[in-house]
Amino acid sequence: MKTTVGIGLLLLISAATVSAQTDASAVWTQAVSTMGQSGRWVAGETEITIETLARNGDVDQKFSILQTTTLGEEGLLVTMTPLAMPEGGPRGMFGGMRPPGMRQPADEAPPEGGSPPGSPFPGGMADAMTAPRDAAGANPFAADTEGKVQVAPLGSSRTIGGVRSDAYSVEWEAPDGTAFSGELWIAVDAGAPVRLEVTGDSPESAVQLLQITTVYEHLGETSVPSRMVTTRTIRSGLFSSTTMRVIMSYADYFETDGTLEYIFQGLPGQEE
Numbered sequence: 568m569k570t571t572v573g574i575g576l577l578l579l580i581s582a583a584t585v586s587a588q589t590d591a592s593a594v595w596t597q598a599v600s601t602m603g604q605s606g607r608w609v610a611g612e613t614e615i616t617i618e619t620l621a622r623n624g625d626v627d628q629k630f631s632i633l634q635t636t637t638l639g640e641e642g643l644l645v646t647m648t649p650l651a652m653p654e655g656g657p658r659g660m661f662g663g664m665r666p667p668g669m670r671q672p673a674d675e676a677p678p679e680g681g682s683p684p685g686s687p688f689p690g691g692m693a694d695a696m697t698a699p700r701d702a703a704g705a706n707p708f709a710a711d712t713e714g715k716v717q718v719a720p721l722g723s724s725r726t727i728g729g730v731r732s733d734a735y736s737v738e739w740e741a742p743d744g745t746a747f748s749g750e751l752w753i754a755v756d757a758g759a760p761v762r763l764e765v766t767g768d769s770p771e772s773a774v775q776l777l778q779i780t781t782v783y784e785h786l787g788e789t790s791v792p793s794r795m796v797t798t799r800t801i802r803s804g805l806f807s808s809t810t811m812r813v814i815m816s817y818a819d820y821f822e823t824d825g826t827l828e829y830i831f832q833g834l835p836g837q838e839e
Contacts (some may be wrong), residue, residue, distance in 0.1 A: 583727075590736060596719045597758035598751075602708040604789040609643060613818030615651070620810040627655040638821070641827040649738055704741030705765055705779040709752070715739045721750065728782075730754045732761045744770040745777070759783065759790045775808055776800035786820055792816055 613634040619627045631651035637644050707716045721734040730750040740746050750766030760783045767777035777799050784793040794817070800810040 582593055585595075591718050591720045594733070594753055594758060596733070597762050598753050599708055599713075601757070601759045601788070601790055604787075605708075605791050606827040607822050608786060608789065608791050608820045610817035611636055611821055613748045614652070614814075614818075616814040618701070618814075620812060638823070638827075638831070639830065643823070644832050645829050646832040658663045704743055704745050705747055705763075705767060705781070707737055707747070707763070708760070709741050711742050712739050718751070724755070725752075727752055727761050730761050731756070735763070737763075741767070751813070754785070757785060759785050769779055773802045774799065775802055776810070786821075790815065805809045 594686075613636070613829040614631065615634055616629065618629045621627045621684045622666065629651050630653050631649075633648045633650055635646050635648065637646075659790045664775040677838065706712070716737060716739040718737045721736055723734045725732060725734075732754050735751045735753060736748070737751045738746070738748045748768075749763065751760060752762040753759065754761050763779075763781040765779055767774075769777055778797070780796045781792050782794040783790040795813075796814045797813045797815075798810065799813075800808050
């Protein structure tokens with residue numbers, strides 16, 4: 568009798584597990600579908616704050632700019648306005664100041680690259696602003712992660728920003744080999760992502776810590792990031808390391824056809 572009851576319980580538990588996983592797959596499919604049109608939306612304003620942190624977690628240096636994006640005849644025009652400058656100006660902290668992945672106008676001479684001796688970012692701003700690259704890899708909704716993301720329900724719920732959300736564990740490997748894992752909160756009613764908290768295990772031996780938190784907002788029929796925080800610790804010597812935190816806040820989204828190129832218009836410090 569006991570054996571029969573035990574087998575029955577195991578069958579019930581197994582059936583419940585399969586059902587929960589099936590539900591998680593359906594919720595994940597809905598979340599991916601919701602994110603499908605996010606590439607058509609562009610933030611008109613992005614506030615970017617880059618901080619280097621002391622060992623006790625206090626901010627050592629801080630650089631903050633406002634990136635404004637508008638629609639031009641040849642593409643998306645990007646301009647930068649300084650909000651907070653580190654000691655010695657932005658070049659003193661980053662060296663070459665062009666963000667990676669942005670084309671410069673043909674009539675503009677390329678800026679000098681490299682940082683002064685002692686800078687924690689010898690590759691200039693392209694080295695300092697690793698957040699866009701890390702964030703791209705930390706996007707489980709990207710096309711290159713399709714079919715590679717493992718999702719499972721965690722059985723907990725909470726209200727985030729007024730939205731009732733369920734928690735799911737997520738795991739996947741980015742194209743650069745970084746293994747991401749963490750928690751994804753999905754809106755119960757809309758099936759849209761609300762918050763993503765992940766840690767990345769990078770194949771680069773110099774990367775000691777990589778943590779990324781993304782907060783989403785529902786926009787039309789899709790969801791877009793409203794805030795992203797990337798914390799990265801890089802070994803810079805045998806017994807030394809540099810911790811950087813990049814905070815990106817997005818606002819004033821507008822819709823495009825999703826094919827326009829970003830054209831870099833200007834950044835403080837280039838006139839030096």
